[in-house]
Amino acid sequence: MQPDLTMRNGESVPAHLVPVLDFESLRTFLVGEVRGGGRLAALFGLPGLPGAGGAVRVLAVVARDGAGILRPVVSEVGDRYPALTPDIPQAHLFERELSEQFGVIPVGHPRLKPVRYHTPGTFNPAAPAAPRPLPADTDFFRVEGDEVHEVAVGPIHAGVIEPGHFRFQCHGETVFHLEIALGFQHRGIEAALEGGLVGPLAAGGQGFGRIPHFIATAAGDTTIGHTLAWCRIMESLSGTTVPERAGLFRLIALELERLANHTGDLGALAGDVAYLPTMSFCGRLRGDFLNMTALLCGNRFGRGLVVPGGVAFDADAARLAELRGRFESTFRDVEGAADLLFETPSVRARFEHTGEISRDTATALGLVGPAARACGIARDVRVDHPFGAYRRLAARAASWPSGDVYARAFVRRQEIRESARLIRAAIDALVALDALPQGDIRQGEPDSWPRPLAPESLAVSLVEGWRGEICHVALTDAQGGVVRYKMIDPSFHNWEGLAMALRGRAISDFPLCNKSFNLSYCGHDL
Amino acid sequence: MLRAALERLSQKRRTVAFPDGAPNLPDRLRGLPVIDAAKCPAACLAAPACAAACPMGAMRPGLGVGGTPLIDLGKCLYCTDCMAACPTGAITFGRDYRLAVRKREHLHFRGEALRLAEALEKRTRKLFGRSLKLRQVSAGGCNACEADLNVLTTIVFDLGRFGIDFVASPRHADGLMITGPVPENMREALRKCYDATPDPKIVIASGACAISGGPFAGLPESHDGADAVVPVDLYIPGCPPHPITALDGMLRLLGRI
Numbered sequence: 001m002q003p004d005l006t007m008r009n010g011e012s013v014p015a016h017l018v019p020v021l022d023f024e025s026l027r028t029f030l031v032g033e034v035r036g037g038g039r040l041a042a043l044f045g046l047p048g049l050p051g052a053g054g055a056v057r058v059l060a061v062v063a064r065d066g067a068g069i070l071r072p073v074v075s076e077v078g079d080r081y082p083a084l085t086p087d088i089p090q091a092h093l094f095e096r097e098l099s100e101q102f103g104v105i106p107v108g109h110p111r112l113k114p115v116r117y118h119t120p121g122t123f124n125p126a127a128p129a130a131p132r133p134l135p136a137d138t139d140f141f142r143v144e145g146d147e148v149h150e151v152a153v154g155p156i157h158a159g160v161i162e163p164g165h166f167r168f169q170c171h172g173e174t175v176f177h178l179e180i181a182l183g184f185q186h187r188g189i190e191a192a193l194e195g196g197l198v199g200p201l202a203a204g205g206q207g208f209g210r211i212p213h214f215i216a217t218a219a220g221d222t223t224i225g226h227t228l229a230w231c232r233i234m235e236s237l238s239g240t241t242v243p244e245r246a247g248l249f250r251l252i253a254l255e256l257e258r259l260a261n262h263t264g265d266l267g268a269l270a271g272d273v274a275y276l277p278t279m280s281f282c283g284r285l286r287g288d289f290l291n292m293t294a295l296l297c298g299n300r301f302g303r304g305l306v307v308p309g310g311v312a313f314d315a316d317a318a319r320l321a322e323l324r325g326r327f328e329s330t331f332r333d334v335e336g337a338a339d340l341l342f343e344t345p346s347v348r349a350r351f352e353h354t355g356e357i358s359r360d361t362a363t364a365l366g367l368v369g370p371a372a373r374a375c376g377i378a379r380d381v382r383v384d385h386p387f388g389a390y391r392r393l394a395a396r397a398a399s400w401p402s403g404d405v406y407a408r409a410f411v412r413r414q415e416i417r418e419s420a421r422l423i424r425a426a427i428d429a430l431v432a433l434d435a436l437p438q439g440d441i442r443q444g445e446p447d448s449w450p451r452p453l454a455p456e457s458l459a460v461s462l463v464e465g466w467r468g469e470i471c472h473v474a475l476t477d478a479q480g481g482v483v484r485y486k487m488i489d490p491s492f493h494n495w496e497g498l499a500m501a502l503r504g505r506a507i508s509d510f511p512l513c514n515k516s517f518n519l520s521y522c523g524h525d526l
Numbered sequence: 527m528l529r530a531a532l533e534r535l536s537q538k539r540r541t542v543a544f545p546d547g548a549p550n551l552p553d554r555l556r557g558l559p560v561i562d563a564a565k566c567p568a569a570c571l572a573a574p575a576c577a578a579a580c581p582m583g584a585m586r587p588g589l590g591v592g593g594t595p596l597i598d599l600g601k602c603l604y605c606t607d608c609m610a611a612c613p614t615g616a617i618t619f620g621r622d623y624r625l626a627v628r629k630r631e632h633l634h635f636r637g638e639a640l641r642l643a644e645a646l647e648k649r650t651r652k653l654f655g656r657s658l659k660l661r662q663v664s665a666g667g668c669n670a671c672e673a674d675l676n677v678l679t680t681i682v683f684d685l686g687r688f689g690i691d692f693v694a695s696p697r698h699a700d701g702l703m704i705t706g707p708v709p710e711n712m713r714e715a716l717r718k719c720y721d722a723t724p725d726p727k728i729v730i731a732s733g734a735c736a737i738s739g740g741p742f743a744g745l746p747e748s749h750d751g752a753d754a755v756v757p758v759d760l761y762i763p764g765c766p767p768h769p770i771t772a773l774d775g776m777l778r779l780l781g782r783i
Contacts, residue, residue, distance in 0.1 A: 117711055118747065135711055155715050158694035160662040160676040162669055163712060184711045187666050188747035209581040213603055213741035213765075220670025220766070264673075277530045283680030284540050287769075290677075291552065298554030298619075301670045303765060304605050313554070336533045343529070446610055522668050 006069040009385035012236045012459035018072050026075040038062040041471045043094035045102040056102045065384040083109040090366030103127025117183035135183040136165040143169035143176045155184045162521035178502040185525035189214045193485040207450040219523030223301045224257045225465030229472040232461040234308040238451035246310030246441045248426045251389040255419040258466040260289035262412040272512045273350040281337035288330040310442035351406035355501035355513035367497045369468015369490045373399045374407035381464035393425045408516040453480040489523030541684045549770040556604040556619035563592030565616035579611030591637035600633040600737035603765040626762045626775025645781030657689040661699035665716050667706030671733035671766040701728035707735040707742040708749040720756045730760040
């Protein structure tokens, strides 16, 4: 029987409607979906059902980007099961995570290693005890040969950047293989969220306690993106509609976050090829975008701006005018800085054909965000699964086919322009709305939150953050308590893309390739 | 080349006047919290709503001026939950960006003047006063603190004009700038980095996580801040600290403010 439950982005459904398949049917279903243009947005473990013999279950959410639908399915896996990865490469890290969190063995997984190097099996009381290695203390894939050498970098890097460990197998300058070991940033967010909405961590504050702070710091440069995904889960499960005014502010905040980071990335890419004018300009301009977020809420990263039910800060006509004025002047300078970068032949020569990945590789690995769009795959949650104000102010997905550093830079450049268009449209719409009474920025009084959540339900929320698709999934129990909260940062999908981009390249290209992806360590490690 | 020069002219000089001039801060900046004791009814002081609302447990009733709650600025995330919970509007977050101190207990803010960071001792100040090279270590930092330290090296803040610089190796460094709550998986790496930095050295903890563990305080994977692993000479509160707050702290440490 074909599972027939489909969901939309931000929808919640009664958990009993989610099709339960035996494992081989799950495999057949997933292989068919992936072959037919579907993509694994999420695949993670659930504790076994209460009662005797409750085996670990796995929940998969397939995203059909073209059709704008999501298809969740559940299956039992038991202690061991035949791995999906050989048939579905994009399941590789999900299965490693499942194995690490629940102590189950995906038999036949080509590279079964921990992901975050926490105590194995923490999510499954029945998991067998196993030793906890430190990241980078485990074996690495090795290339053997007289002239092959290994280069190890990290966890602490040369710049002001988060920790990770990179192991290169090289022949002379040429990289045969790069393996990336992360986990140094693991703070245990997912475990803390388990049951957190009714637990002691939820005490105090606006009733959510520390939870908004865990979400906001999952990846600090994506504060708005992750907070928005979480808020939409809370709204979906409590049946809350967000006021139109709040939706427009959310769009502005998310696009400002994208602009700040894309602008910073263009500057950093310029710096990595020693083109200093654009580096200097963009370093300043990135901060100007952060200051626009601070104009709205007082914090440069948008902490506390997006809240369940809407936003916490309003802006009157004068503030909107100030925002618009600053935005136009900053955007003009970004255009100038980007023009210089892309018109300089020595820059193009370094960007073009560096760190290429093919469209096939990107599809197989399930890359998301600018990294995927730079391989000609125009997937963008704002377009494929539109949410909030994006339903009204339709976004357009950027793309470029060449799959190299140039493409990843150029896609950002296109997206900067698109973000500018959306922000202008949103400010226009807000000004037009201004006739409405002020203060309609949050559904209900602040003390009406947290609201009761629908019991035994599944909610899925996708948001296009600046790095790509952010996916949050929540499952509630009979009392409406959150029993499993899964958050997937775009970096989780994309780190392997960086490893593939280095294949056959000179090791000296690594900094440039790395910057062209600019992935999150803490978003991956959680 | 000509276009780059024209663009440079068009984008103008952008370095802030700080510390010689006042910093340009957002009007909604959440700086030093202020409690107006006159607005606190006695019944509320006994069981303050603000302290109960703080998700971090950063407020301790009765220990501040006039029986107001003490605020631990090292735990505070400047999230304004306390402000929202206050029935009389007694608590606000001011625009005072000066928050950095030398000792952890100086962050226990009672409502009196904050004991801002004093300059380094004479000998270390002689060594570092005109050239301070720092190694930044992110130990579980969420990349917000890191990003707002990185921004200090841009033309806007131009850290280099004070002789302060971030360097690539602990061997080249006079000290460490630590962010993040120090998760278990980074503890050893941080320790090794500290040991690899030649003496004498200083350590700066930037952000709520590096000071107290921030939101991760008490979680099994967290060591609740840098001073669990290494001695700290300067604490810069915030989530994340505004770049001006961090710069102000560093300049105070070097006796430049």
